[in-house]
Amino acid sequence: MIKEMISLLSLVFFCFTLNAQSQPTKDWSFNDEISLWKKHETLKNAGIGIFVQDATTGEVLAKTAPQLSLAPASTMKLVTTATALEILGSDFRFETQLAYSGEIKNDTLYGNLVIIGGGDPALGSEYFKEHYLENHFLDQWTKALQALHIKHITGDIITDATIFEEQTIPNTWIWEDLGNYYGAGACGLSVYDNMYRIHMASPAEAGQPTRVLTTKPFIPELELDNQVKSSTVKRDLAYVYGAPMSNQRTIRGTIPLGQADFVIKASVPNPPFLLGWELLDRITSAQITVDGFIKSQGYNDTLSQLTLVSRTLSPTLLEIATVTNYESVNLFAEHLLKYLAFLMNGKGSTKKGTQTITDFWEKHGIDTHGFFMADGSGLSHFNALTAEQMVGILHYMKTQSVEGSNWFCSIPCVPNGTLYHFNPVNFPKNSLRAKSGSMTRVRCYAGELTTQSGQPLLFAVFLNNFDSSHREAIRLIEDLLLRFSKSK
Known part of the structure; x- marks a missing residue:
């Protein structure tokens, strides 16, 4: 308690000092501000990475020294989406195909129905309901089969991922x-x-077992071991544990007591199988019968032997990148990473994707020493880069990229997306456009700040292993950015 009070008093004093300096003095500099940060009680053991550059002149206005390789959390999505737009272009669309093997005689397909994945991160996504769900892609596939007068399929539903x-x-x-x-x-x-x-119900008393009501969508063959208890804490503290492609899941933790229908969200164990199941259910409802089973296998070597039935195109890459950056969707970023690997190497893997992105920026002038990329989303604690490297990528996209304007528009402004913590009064008229990133003891921001005099600044602020709450860390960063905003 005493430590918390000292930390809070220190924060109040620090913020008061910043606010008291609302107009720069003649002898004040950004680096003075950085020195003040390093003396702050909650930051004295933290990893601090700050880099600020004038977007017009290229002048470096502030930087911590030495520049440390720090965990960027979800600001890593800026690197991934920028690379994807540079290589693929804003108008690129992913494609998912429905095809069949064998031949059709009368009303029977003597062969298999095949769903060929094209790496679409957003197929059926809630973020694109108008694109996929209002005219449901499964209905489109079903209508395409009906147009071929197919009523019976002798083979299997194959999912090719x-x-x-x-x-x-x-x-x-x-x-x-x-x-x-x-x-x-x-x-x-x-x-x-x-x-x-996962829809759950909890009793009125704390510490008691909860019940699983249902899952939406229905996950075939799912085995849920529910160990969640009711609690007086009024938020979701339940976590789902289980390996990918395994139908066994354990739920631990707590949910609020007295809930008739409390929802927690979990990752689908086997997405291709779920998609095959959903297609089977949809065509069965349309009176198309299937003799076989849902199976997973590759058709890449025999695509010439397949007949295309229907194809589904994704929204544009720019639309996907915008959702990725606004909503911080890890799945989308990982898809982009793997698709770049597929494009460059013929196989979509995380390892090849991280190397593809690292090589891209090295070829475009970024010093990649200390640039460590373990995934595309920033969820891995093994990611690390410097604030200077992040701003280097921002500067390239601002000054050299034909996709730069589109990409910067994919980054949220206060108070949109993940910037809802910031006070819009401090950053009016889209003057702060940034991606946030957070994990345990990590809070980062990177983007573009337009000063009150209209000067665009590119910045990255990385905090690792700070000794305060995330709310306090956000306040420190907001006050620092506000200080920058008033500086020119």
Whole structure:
């Protein structure tokens, strides 16, 4: 308690000092501000990375020294989306195909129905309901089969997800994340954001067992071991544990007591199987019968032997990148990473994707010493780069990229997306456009700040292992950015 009071008093004093200096003095400099940060009680043991550059002149206005390689958390998505737009272009669209093998005689398909994944991160996504769900892509596939007058299929429903590697998650993600919605892995055939909802009920007393009511969508063959208890804490503290492609899931933790229908979100164990099941259910309802089963295999070597039935195009890459940066969707970022690997190497893997992105920026003038990329989303604690490297990428996109304007528009402004913590009064008229990143003891921001005099500044602020709450860390960073805003 005493430590917390000291920390709070220190924070109040620090913020008061910043606010008291609302107008720069003649002798004041950004580096004076950085020195003040390093003396702050909650930051004295922290890793601090700050880099600020004038976007017009290229002048470096502030930097911590030495520049440390620090965990960027979700600001890593800026690196991934920038690279994807540079290589693929804003108008690129992913494609998922429905095809068949064999031949059609009368009303019977003597062969298999095949869903060929194209790495679409957003197939059936809640973020794109108008694109996929209002005119449901499964209904479109069903109508395409009906147009061929197919009423019976003798073979199987095959799901081909081989555009990506079989391992859906990076090696360095932690066990606690994997079963939860934000830890959904990137699969060659992803669907519905690779996420399902578990509906639960809790008793009126704390510390008692809860009940699972249902899951939406229905996950076939799912085995749920529910160990969640009711609690007086009024928020979701339940975590889902389980390995990718395994139907066994354990739920631990607590949910608020007295809930008739409390929802927690989890990652789909086997997205291709779920998609095959959903298609089977849809065509069965349309009176098309299937003799076989849902199977997973690759058709990449025999695509010439397949007949195309229907194809589904994704929203544009710019639309996907915008959702990735606004909503911080890990799944989308991991898909982009793996697709770049597929494009460059013929196989979509995390390892090849991180190397592709690192090589790209090295070829475009970024010093990649100390640049360590373990995934595309920033969820891995093994990611590390310097604030200067992040601003170097921002500067390239601002001054050299033909996609730069589009990409910067994909980054949220206060108070949109993940910038809802910031006070819009401090940053009016879209003057702060940034991506946030947070994990345990990590809080980062990177983007563009337009000063009150209209000067654009590019910045990255990385905090690792600070000794305060995230709310306090956010306040420190907001006050620092406000100080920058008033400086020119």
